[in-house]
Amino acid sequence: MSCDQERHIADELALLLLDTMMAATPPEVPARYASVDSLQRLHADLIVLRDFIYAAANGDLSRQVPLAGYIGGALKTLQANLRHMTWQTKMVAAGDLTQRVDFMGAFSESFNAMLIQFDQTLKELVRKENELNKVNADLLNEIAIRKQTEATLRKSKEKMRKLALTDSLTGLYNRRYFNRLAKEAIIRALRYSRPLSIMVFDIDYFKQVNDTFGHNYGDLVLKEVAKVTREVLRSTDIPARYGGEEFIVLLYETPATEAAEVAERLRRQLEATTMVDSEIGPIKITASFGVSDDFGKIDENHGDRILSEFVTTADRAMYASKNSGRNKTTVYTSKSSPAAAFRSKNLIPNQASREQGPPQNQN
């Protein structure tokens, strides 16, 4: 074969292989070379490579590379890497941010940096969320504490208010609150010319109760007296502990005669009630009552003075009961006619008693 012929054949084969690599549709091996096995194999391998690369370029990584050797090996490595990366990405999508790519050069660096960034951002987010949750929890806690404090404060205010109004032993109103209510009642009664009575009563021989049974029993007696008083009085009557063993009652819209009936009911009930059963026997008491509806006809702007005089008239009536044998009701009324007589009472004539000076201080 001449040199020209050899060159011609080499040229023809090279063009055939170039076309196999580059043309859109690869040429067949010409029939005259069909018997050249190595050419057939090379041609066939190139076709396989074309197909594999084309498929891979279009995202199909599932094809097998049937070639051994350098190019086949390199393509398999590339395929394996891409498939491993696909799997890693799936893992990342499932939340595993510790995946790292270590075989794709600059891509690996970017991918890993992205994951690290992602991981940090996520951790930062979680941290911030936790912080926020904590702040939120603290706030809720703070609110709860405040609410509790407010409730406690409200309760203690309520308690203070009650304490300020009532007598701690008997639960009845105390003297101060009674005076306030009484002053308002007097002013209203004066303004509208309505009847108003005050009843005062004092436990007879209370000192003896204390001396005989002790102060604890004395306290129990006072409590029981308060209880009986509340039971017997009408719902509109206002009882209070005025001091020691002395009680006072404000009776709205009630003239002295009617107030005296209430007083009598209470007196009888106290007399009939066994106050306490002590170790040395039952304790029974009586009480002396004074009733007055004489709050004068003085200027309504001087409530204090009127009240003091009003109470004094009832007090005098009560001392009149004491002085005439105790366990009685005495009425002091502003009406000119003497009040109706009660079974067990001293009647103090109107003006006369007012002129009498303070009664003797005796229980």
Next chain:
Amino acid sequence: MTDRKYKFAWELLGNIEKGRPNLGLSTRLEVYRLMHFTFRDILEQHLGTDKTDQILYEAGKLAGTEFFKNILSDIKIFNDFLKRLQETLRDFGIGILRVEEADMERGTLTLTISEDLDCSGLPELVDQVCTYDEGFLAGILESFTGSPFKVEEIDCWCTGDRTCRFKAEVIQ
């Protein structure tokens, strides 16, 4: 066989740190391959190719089972297991494991190992040689999943660093 002379136990690996205070944990890879391929040679001469492959596969499987029991048994989640396996194979210098596919519902995995202990850098051979590796992977997968696995090296190829591709399947 009731009276075994050489029944394997992890303890038989001995205390290497204590035993080799100067030479340490590592030896040259040629030594490992020298042993591996001389064994294969003699076994094949005595027992034929198939029997040799079977023995190497079973030995690999015993190794994988023991390796899992002593190194990996504390892991419960599959993805954690794969990750730890990757790290461990790398740390032990066994190879660089990559997962191409892992479908545990179907019980199939495609794994590649590059820079493999047994075959990376070998001259190009016609047949796959990583039979011991197949057994090793099967032993590990069986131990983790509790299901029997068949592992086959479907591609053992040559580039700068030889990479092997294994297909693992649950035996139904």
